[in-house]
Amino acid sequence: MKxxxxxxxxxxxxxTMCVLLIPFVFPTWWMVTSSFKPVSEIFAFPPQLIPRxxxxxxxxxxxxxxxFAKQYWNSAYIAAIxxxxxxxxxxxxxxxxxxxxxxxxxxxxxxxxLGLLIPSEVTIVPLFQLFLKLGMVNTHWPLILxxxxxxxxxxxxxxxxxxxxxxxxxxxxxxRVDGLSRFRIxxxxxxxxxxxxxxxxxxxxxxxxxxLYLEPIVFLSSADRFTLPQALTQFTDAYGGPMWNIxxxxxxxxxxxxxxxxxxxxxxxxxxxxxxxxKG
Amino acid sequence: xxxxTLTNIRKSYGNVDVIHGVDLDIEDGQFVVLxxxxxxxxxxxxxxxxxxxxxxSGEISIGRRVVNNLDPKDRDIAMVxxxxxxxxxxxxxxxMGFSLEHRGASKSGIAExxxxxxxxxxxxxxLDRYPRQLSGGQRQRVAMGRAIVRSPQVFLFDEPLxxxxxxxxxxxxxxxxxxxxxxxxTMIYVTHDQVExxxxxxxxxxxxxxxIEQSGTPLELYDHPAxxxxxxxxxxxxxxxxxxxxxxxxxxxxxxxxPLPDRAQKYVGKDVTIGIRPEHLLVKDxxxxxxxxxxxxxxxxxxxxxxxxxxxxxxxxxxxxxxxxGSGVEIGFHTRSIHLFSAQDGARLD
Numbered sequence: 001m002k003x004x005x006x007x008x009x010x011x012x013x014x015x016t017m018c019v020l021l022i023p024f025v026f027p028t029w030w031m032v033t034s035s036f037k038p039v040s041e042i043f044a045f046p047p048q049l050i051p052r053x054x055x056x057x058x059x060x061x062x063x064x065x066x067x068f069a070k071q072y073w074n075s076a077y078i079a080a081i082x083x084x085x086x087x088x089x090x091x092x093x094x095x096x097x098x099x100x101x102x103x104x105x106x107x108x109x110x111x112x113x114l115g116l117l118i119p120s121e122v123t124i125v126p127l128f129q130l131f132l133k134l135g136m137v138n139t140h141w142p143l144i145l146x147x148x149x150x151x152x153x154x155x156x157x158x159x160x161x162x163x164x165x166x167x168x169x170x171x172x173x174x175x176r177v178d179g180l181s182r183f184r185i186x187x188x189x190x191x192x193x194x195x196x197x198x199x200x201x202x203x204x205x206x207x208x209x210x211x212l213y214l215e216p217i218v219f220l221s222s223a224d225r226f227t228l229p230q231a232l233t234q235f236t237d238a239y240g241g242p243m244w245n246i247x248x249x250x251x252x253x254x255x256x257x258x259x260x261x262x263x264x265x266x267x268x269x270x271x272x273x274x275x276x277x278x279k280g
Numbered sequence: 281x282x283x284x285t286l287t288n289i290r291k292s293y294g295n296v297d298v299i300h301g302v303d304l305d306i307e308d309g310q311f312v313v314l315x316x317x318x319x320x321x322x323x324x325x326x327x328x329x330x331x332x333x334x335x336x337s338g339e340i341s342i343g344r345r346v347v348n349n350l351d352p353k354d355r356d357i358a359m360v361x362x363x364x365x366x367x368x369x370x371x372x373x374x375x376m377g378f379s380l381e382h383r384g385a386s387k388s389g390i391a392e393x394x395x396x397x398x399x400x401x402x403x404x405x406x407l408d409r410y411p412r413q414l415s416g417g418q419r420q421r422v423a424m425g426r427a428i429v430r431s432p433q434v435f436l437f438d439e440p441l442x443x444x445x446x447x448x449x450x451x452x453x454x455x456x457x458x459x460x461x462x463x464x465x466t467m468i469y470v471t472h473d474q475v476e477x478x479x480x481x482x483x484x485x486x487x488x489x490x491x492i493e494q495s496g497t498p499l500e501l502y503d504h505p506a507x508x509x510x511x512x513x514x515x516x517x518x519x520x521x522x523x524x525x526x527x528x529x530x531x532x533x534x535x536x537x538x539p540l541p542d543r544a545q546k547y548v549g550k551d552v553t554i555g556i557r558p559e560h561l562l563v564k565d566x567x568x569x570x571x572x573x574x575x576x577x578x579x580x581x582x583x584x585x586x587x588x589x590x591x592x593x594x595x596x597x598x599x600x601x602x603x604x605x606g607s608g609v610e611i612g613f614h615t616r617s618i619h620l621f622s623a624q625d626g627a628r629l630d
Binding site for chain 2: 168170171173174175176177178179180184189192193
């Protein structure tokens, strides 16, 4: 039975929620507003929540000091390839682990999951050696291949497997009677129904690739091949000190597509994670 | 259309045998109902005919073609599932035409067949809807439409009405029967509901513990059950059983003597279980003294349960008797209709 909240209780709940919101909203607010402030105003006391004077030239300087458009493109296309690749591999692997009976499938899945327990800092040196021998250092290949076959893909496989486990077996049996092969059942029945899970995998993977920091600084050395998180560190003055307002303008531009994608797709994201039994 | 023959079919999961050598002949165009309690193997048997479950040994043939090693798609069967198994992301029309599409039929051919099936099942106004926009009965009809659209040799139904409410079940029962009369295609129908079995089947196959207990027409099974299990399973309310020793004047069981038909004389001195259908119970003067336990009026008939000696007996009466729980009553039986079963193994004795 639903009970109507009293105005007082409602005020208290919303008040608490507003207070809890502050640590999440304030950094974003500070980043966006500070990108329009002169440096002196960023460190003014008391802090200015809204800039006294709006300085739009910082955004121009972002593109003047670095090949920022190129770096933006680098991040975008790498994230796109990683997202599509991970969706493809994780959906097929997840389906196989969930629906195809083969010897030791559970044990193999456990071994795959163990990949999540190994921090990327542990594997980065051997990976660097490997890609050095393959002649792929200072290319984007490591940033594409490592996530597609690494931890993000393992997590995505887990998400997809949990979704496919919940898919009624009768749907597949009906499709078998209708004349579909295993692969067609996957593409025509299972995959279209897995849209919520695929959406959450896509968002998660895109975010992971977009925010990747350690791998780019290890594998890339030319500015025109940098990705955005790495590029942000390059906005420094002659003494190596950060150019705060320009860096915050670049950070705002970096965060913008992620925020937009998440706001549009958050319903699917939550739905997809709900299917996995994860709380997200 | 085709006949279906099962020869010595066995199924084991590891060391556990679930189907113990089933032999069954289904004639071309026959409506056969596999019925039995939960876990008796009826769905497993149906799924083996469909090819969704492998057989451990034996032979299945459809239309005189052995299909043991064929995929479901190559057996020329269609199946209606308990939970309908409609593809949620496809419209009714796409659901119905899906199998034809994957068998390379032309678009116009698919549309023609879908419209034909939709016309038969009254689905024409619903063709553009999605399964989530349909009621349970409509979904069931779409599932049937998907099955009939490609005119298979055999239809398989796996408890298709068990998710519907009682009233809709009666309606759909009639629709499936009418569909069979119209298409004259062989149908194998699995249910645990003996009323469905009795009302729909040309032939009922009663399964228990992975074995066929008896097969025959509904009335053969009702009137001449091969054993106590079939006698108790077929009929609602189910048959009453009383165990005792046969004497010259009847069956002596816990303080009462129940008159028996003349054919029981050859069992004098033996332990026997008698079976009495509820409609063969009579309220009469100078009968056996019993006490009324329960009176359940249903309008068109009344179900009365009485205590006779240590046995609880249920009777079904068309008359509206003025009896109340706790009151005494004198009862008798249609003696000629009493069934005799072995007290040892439950096999029919006459």
